[in-house]
Amino acid sequence: MNSFPENIFLVGVMGAGKTTVGRLLAKKLGRRFVDSDHEIEARCGVRIPTIFEMEGEEGFRKREAQVIDELTQEKNLVLATGGGAVLLPENRQHLHQRGVVVYLRATPHELWLRTRNDKGRPLLNNDDPRGTLEKLFAIRDPLYRETAHHVIDTGKPSVNQLVNTLMMQFELST
Ligand SMILES: Nc1ncnc2c1ncn2[C@@H]1O[C@H](COP(=O)(O)OP(=O)(O)O)[C@@H](O)[C@H]1O
Ligand SMILES: O=C(O)C1=C[C@@H](OP(=O)(O)O)[C@@H](O)[C@H](O)C1
Numbered sequence: 001m002n003s004f005p006e007n008i009f010l011v012g013v014m015g016a017g018k019t020t021v022g023r024l025l026a027k028k029l030g031r032r033f034v035d036s037d038h039e040i041e042a043r044c045g046v047r048i049p050t051i052f053e054m055e056g057e058e059g060f061r062k063r064e065a066q067v068i069d070e071l072t073q074e075k076n077l078v079l080a081t082g083g084g085a086v087l088l089p090e091n092r093q094h095l096h097q098r099g100v101v102v103y104l105r106a107t108p109h110e111l112w113l114r115t116r117n118d119k120g121r122p123l124l125n126n127d128d129p130r131g132t133l134e135k136l137f138a139i140r141d142p143l144y145r146e147t148a149h150h151v152i153d154t155g156k157p158s159v160n161q162l163v164n165t166l167m168m169q170f171e172l173s174t
């Protein structure tokens with residue numbers, strides 16, 4: 001038995017490292033890892049951009065809320081959410097109340113460097129992805145802070161360093 005929190009939920013803007021850090025953290029803790037985007041894709045049988053094309057962002061958000069409600073009721077899970085998961089109050093509440101939430105934070109510039117070659121994020125497939133990230137950061141940063149129990153800067157440290165820092169932080173705070 002270890003003293004780590006039962007559920008760990010990662011939030012943050014696109015490119016913060018939720019999927020990458022979450023997967024390694026779960027491996028080190030021997031926990032199940034789920035990414036809400038991957039779960040939505042598995043249920044729909046199509047990739048995220050196709051869901052946005054067919055149902056718009058609104059349709060995607062409904063699917064995301066359903067998946068987050070279900071997954072947050074599990075135990076011993078590391079969950080990487082999509083960057084927009086905090087937009088709905090019900091998601092913020094479920095995440096905050098059902099696990100320990102970590103906000104992986106980075107600057108819009110750092111986020112842009114990490115996402116600029118990846119076409120799998122429909123909200124960034126426009127002429128000004130950098131400006132979009134700045135706007136999303138401004139709107140969502142307060143929502144991530146409201147939802148999270150911990151905030152950690154991910155701009156400089158490696159994925160390994162972040163996972164080690166998180167494991168130490170959980171050990172100290174439980
Ligand atoms: N701490 C980090 N240092 C360097 N690159 C990172 C770091 N965290 C994530 N990345 C890279 O950034 C990209 C986006 O990471 P990802 O985990 O998909 O972010 P998110 O799920 O938050 O959108 C990936 O190519 C990943 O390898
Ligand atoms: O920020 C957002 O609204 C989104 C973030 C994406 O996940 P990542 O944050 O893992 O890239 C994915 O859920 C979808 O493209 C929408």
Ligand SMILES: [Mg+2]
Nearest residue numbers: 018019080081
């Ligand atoms: Mg992700």
